[in-house]
Amino acid sequence: MSTYTKEHKAPRRGGKGYLFFKRTFDIVSSGIALLLLSWLFLILAIAVKCSDGGSVFYRHKRVGKGGKDIFIPKFRSMKRNADQLEHTLTPEQLEQYRREYKIDNDPRVTKVGHFLRRTSLDELPQLWSIFKGDLSVVGPRPLMREEVEAKYGEDAEKLLSVKPGLIGWWAANGRSNCTYESGERQKLELYYVDHCSAAFDLKIMFKTVGSVLRGDGAQ
Template sequence: MERLNKLDDKIEKNFERKENGVLYLILKRFLDVFISIIAIILLSPIFIVILIAIKVDSKGKIVFGHKRLGKDRKEINVYKFRTMVENADEIFAKFTEEQKKEYYTNFKLENDPRITKVGDFLRKTSLDELPQLFNILRGDMSLVGPRPIVEKEVDKYGEYADKFFSVIPGLTGYWQANGRSDTTYEERVQMDMYYIDNASFIMDIKIIFKTITSVLKKEGAI
């Protein structure tokens, strides 16, 4: 599997061996807190614009906590800007068998009728994920790591489930930086395992910058 913007393998491997463990976790947590605080301050005007746009566009909560599984299978509320209509569950109940099959295969729909106009824009630009900066401050999530999943997705990881839940989930990760919504679920699992096996401070920095580049180029939504 292609590495991110390949550096000298020997240098990176030596660095990984030295930082693996406590030092890496300390550096990772420092990066999480520092960047999330700076991002919340700098992006506060965008937060306000999004709040107003969602309120004007459709009825319902502006921000909601989506229940997902984090490290050690602990249930966490992952904060997101609302991108669906208020009666999304009612609409889902009326989905055709083909639509439900597509959803349960990849846990997303290419043309989801539940998504609002503002929500569609937020998803394509990944701006709906911004409230998760507060999850990062709380320690529920990290800037980089496998995305937190719902209970129904656990079977997708099969024998790799325990390894998946051994790390803190992230706002972005290896598959988001390298494939985003164009990635199949099977490829996503493989990329998550690759990240867990090779995680390093250098890799985290590279993933953050590559994710930003992918978002700016609009290379698929997370």
């Protein structure tokens, strides 16, 4: 599956009014956050740079709404050779990565990276992606193309019928505690597609704050 051309006719509570509200909220909230948190961006950038001398940001290629390729920035939380999986992971860790696209106690994560991931601060640069329209504040997490195809199958077009988000129903429910293998991750992300609304988005925002403060599922 290389392209996604069919439009999934999922329920849209609030219709065009909801979509207008959602985009307006995305622009205003991300713009204000980028201005108010500029000092924090500088501090985190210095911390990442000093951790091992590597680049400050890492750009992930992901699939956006309708199957469009997008590039998602994060503060780099892994060591510089992290992409060389066969050289940095054990066979057991490789198997878990192929199954879940993540690893428990990932040895590639730097000390600064552990803090960034535990607090979700590594995702702050995605505010720019929200501002320019690649992401929304709330939506299913953006995935790699092969991840979408392997884990969602015939539901891929449904998943990609909405804009991916910085936070979502899966992330709010504990992230790593709801896995692909159990089917819970797919179920939660697709539930959002079928029930997205302004009220549900607000519920996810409040639930995410609690989840982040507790460190639920953070790796």
